[in-house]
Amino acid sequence: MGETIIEIKNLFKSYYIGHVEIPALKKINIAVTKNQYLVIKGQSGSGKSTLMHIIGCLDRSDSGSYYFDGHLVEELSDLELAEIRGGKIGFVFQSFNLIPRLSILKNVELPLFYLGIPGGERSALSRDALTRVGLEHRLTHSPAELSGGEKQRAAIARAIVTNPSIILADEPTGNLDSKTGEDILKIFDGIHRDGGTILIVTHNEKVAERVGRIVTILDGEIVSDIEMARTTP
Numbered sequence: 001m002g003e004t005i006i007e008i009k010n011l012f013k014s015y016y017i018g019h020v021e022i023p024a025l026k027k028i029n030i031a032v033t034k035n036q037y038l039v040i041k042g043q044s045g046s047g048k049s050t051l052m053h054i055i056g057c058l059d060r061s062d063s064g065s066y067y068f069d070g071h072l073v074e075e076l077s078d079l080e081l082a083e084i085r086g087g088k089i090g091f092v093f094q095s096f097n098l099i100p101r102l103s104i105l106k107n108v109e110l111p112l113f114y115l116g117i118p119g120g121e122r123s124a125l126s127r128d129a130l131t132r133v134g135l136e137h138r139l140t141h142s143p144a145e146l147s148g149g150e151k152q153r154a155a156i157a158r159a160i161v162t163n164p165s166i167i168l169a170d171e172p173t174g175n176l177d178s179k180t181g182e183d184i185l186k187i188f189d190g191i192h193r194d195g196g197t198i199l200i201v202t203h204n205e206k207v208a209e210r211v212g213r214i215v216t217i218l219d220g221e222i223v224s225d226i227e228m229a230r231t232t233p
């Protein structure tokens with residue numbers, strides 16, 4: 001077993017609409033080690049995004065414990081959580097979430113800007129990340145001038161540019177046709193081969209099949225957690 005990045009024990013999370021409690025996560029236990037490539041799968045409304053938001057320090061649990069890279073998240077301030085999000089976690093979303101008025105290069109530079117990395121280094125690291133996803137010829141384009149697959153490549157470049165401890169992707173192929181989705185998954189495969197740790201949330205069986213570990217969530221509970229021999233080509 002490698003170094004543990006994520007360790008969650010007995011975690012619960014509910015939403016409230018007025019006084020009505022909507023349990024979203026119940027007694028979640030999961031650990032993720034360095035260089036794992038895993039999928040959390042489950043039907044719509046099962047709690048996948050809620051869990052990803054908590055893992056990504058975008059939201060907090062109601063109870064239970066969550067260690068990220070050795071830090072007990074419940075004890076961290078909002079500022080410390082923001083630092084972890086900015087420096088140690090790379091996010092990829094279904095809807096890309098690129099900033100429309102910034103060029104692709106500037107979009108990828110943004111996380112480095114927030115980390116206080118100087119301009120020259122920012123630009124060099126961002127060009128490297130864009131080259132890794134095959135977008136070195138689209139630096140000055142705006143997001144609107146890219147195809148869906150290219151937008152997702154740019155979002156992946158933005159996620160890897162800080163060299164994060166883990167990449168969290170919520171339905172990264174959900175807005176793409178199957179061929180383009182396959183290309184995006186190949187990029188994740190490559191990042192994993194290079195030593196990256198990747199967690200993909202999806203309801204798509206095809207995505208789930210290619211990774212080393214599948215965690216299934218149903219009505220807010222983990223109902224199976226299966227590790228396989230490596231199947232990635």
Ligand SMILES: Nc1ncnc2c1ncn2[C@@H]1O[C@H](COP(=O)(O)OP(=O)(O)OP(=O)(O)O)[C@@H](O)[C@H]1O
Binds near residue numbers: 022024042043045203
């Ligand atoms: N902000 C919210 N307020 C109230 N209930 C919420 C909120 N967000 C999610 N829920 C509820 O919590 C449960 C889990 O939602 P979640 O978004 O985590 O599901 P999901 O597995 O990501 O679904 P999908 O595959 O459709 O994205 C659902 O019953 C949902 O209706």
Ligand SMILES: [Mg+2]
Binds near residue numbers: 048049050
């Ligand atoms: Mg979701």
